[in-house]
Amino acid sequence: MESFKIKTGIYFGEGSLQYLKEIKSKRVFIVTDPFMVKSGAIDKVTEMLQDVEYTVFSEIVPDPPIELVVRGIEEISKFNPGVLIALGGGSSIDAAKAIMDFSKKIVSLEKMEFIAIPTTSGTGSEVTSFSVITDKKKGTKYPLVSDDLLPDVAILDPELVKTVPNVITADTGMDVLTHALEAYVSTDATDFSDALAEKAVVLVFNNLLEAYENGENMKAREKMHNASCLAGLAFNAASLGLNHGIAHVLGGKFHIPHGRTNALLLPHVIEYNADITGYSNTNFSEAAKRYCNVARILGLPSSNPRMGVRSLINEIKKMQKQMNMSTTLKSCGVDTKDVQSLKDEIGELALLDKCTKTNPKVPTKNDVIKIVEIIME
Incomplete structure (x- = not known):
């Protein structure tokens, strides 16, 4: 017997970031990279978060290493959010997946709504149960595979990719x-x-x-x-x-x-x-x-x-x-x-x-x- 399931709700097309206005939680943890902050791209997300307290973890780098995931777990456990938003390319989404999954297992955080917002058209990480984390000491990438890594919502707004080089x-x-x-x-x-x-x-x-x-x-x-x-x-x-x-x-x-x-x-x-x-x-x-x-x-x-x-x-x-x-x-x-x-x-x-x-x-x-x-x- 075979099966096919789609867990993630997908919102796509211009203006799909409007979905963020429907967030009910009062605490939102955003995982992204420094460029998203410096370029102002993150403002397109935060301006949708009305009457919401949020914090930004913007340390994500390409090929996110294990040490970075550990820092993310420390930060998210302090904030204890109801919603986790991953904004960026595959590295940001992959890191957010690992942070979310391990934080629930290691520090027993309650389930968070997980929203993935890709800013590149490539990895498909917003709808997959895969995450790739790097062990820099060994120079090896480790694919993590678990349905627990699947985002609840994916937002595909082309406005976020029109300036990609x-x-x-x-x-x-x-x-x-x-x-x-x-x-x-x-x-x-x-x-x-x-x-x-x-x-x-x-x-x-x-x-x-x-x-x-x-x-x-x-x-x-x-x-x-x-x-x-x-x-x-x-x-x-x-x-x-x-x-x-x-x-x-x-x-x-x-x-x-x-x-x-x-x-x-x-x-x-x-x-x-x-x-x-x-x-x-x-x-x-x-x-x-x-x-x-x-x-x-x-x-x-x-x-x-x-x-x-x-x-x-x-x-x-x-x-x-x-x-x-x-x-x-x-x-x-x-x-x-x-x-x-x-x-x-x-x-x-x-x-x-x-x-x-x-x-x-x-x-x-x-x-x-x-x-x-x-x-x-």
């Missing part, structure tokens, strides 16, 4: 695409997750370049925000795959933005998963057929899985080029000698990552190393 728009947009494609070929994929993933892919291909080139286009921004959420719902149900398994390790070791790391890997992981060998072989894998179906949905040449997979990979590479994205670790500023010295550890850690378990093709350590070597330089 085009470089971040590219990184986060490719993260959305990776989420959708990995969910689509996951061994845990269902008809329900497929529907969400397919729609997310179409929205990305139809709107990402426009959002990158013209950030003021609110329609493109809104569609990418929705795509991010849809892809989040898809992978929350179906999980992900090897792309994320490797990306978590590379991001932890070399501090490359998560979406950029996913984009580096995506064409090569698709080729690996499709596992098409020889022009005479017509015994195509299920993953190859699924990638081909994506190509068909996008209107790309796809008369057979071999052509469909190649068309999809080429279209992804074309989009990366149009957005001036790095395609190698070296172009991301990583010393390839460091990668070489750590490749065995990278291979081992990627196989242990929870996301890798649902990859359509069971990888070996050598498979991981070969993929990493392809993207080195």
Whole structure:
């Protein structure tokens, strides 16, 4: 027996921040990053909190470390709020999830309403039971997975993403695409997750370049925000795959933005998963057929899985080029000698990552190393 559940209530479109006026609690704890405060973006949230006492924990940094979560737990336990609001990108939402969950378990705080407000269109963290926390000492990212991490409410207001720089728009947009494609070929994929993933892919291909080139286009921004959420719902149900398994390790070791790391890997992981060998072989894998179906949905040449997979990979590479994205670790500023010295550890850690378990093709350590070597330089 299988199941599909959506716990999070989703408010989307321009003006959706108005939902915050409905908050009944008198105490609100806001988790965000310093830029949200400095830029004034947080004012769009606080001005909606009428007759409410609130405090702001604005220490969130990219790849939030365990120590930061501990500080957040200390602050939230002092304030004892009825509502927790996470404002920001994936790092802020992930940190807020960990702070909320551990504060209930460690200091026995009562249940808080958890509202997630993403300010980038990428992680889908506002509707997922995943949180990624970094152990800086070990240089490793740890995915936490629990339905207790799911927000009660997600607010997708495109007003909060219209000023996102085009470089971040590219990184986060490719993260959305990776989420959708990995969910689509996951061994845990269902008809329900497929529907969400397919729609997310179409929205990305139809709107990402426009959002990158013209950030003021609110329609493109809104569609990418929705795509991010849809892809989040898809992978929350179906999980992900090897792309994320490797990306978590590379991001932890070399501090490359998560979406950029996913984009580096995506064409090569698709080729690996499709596992098409020889022009005479017509015994195509299920993953190859699924990638081909994506190509068909996008209107790309796809008369057979071999052509469909190649068309999809080429279209992804074309989009990366149009957005001036790095395609190698070296172009991301990583010393390839460091990668070489750590490749065995990278291979081992990627196989242990929870996301890798649902990859359509069971990888070996050598498979991981070969993929990493392809993207080195």
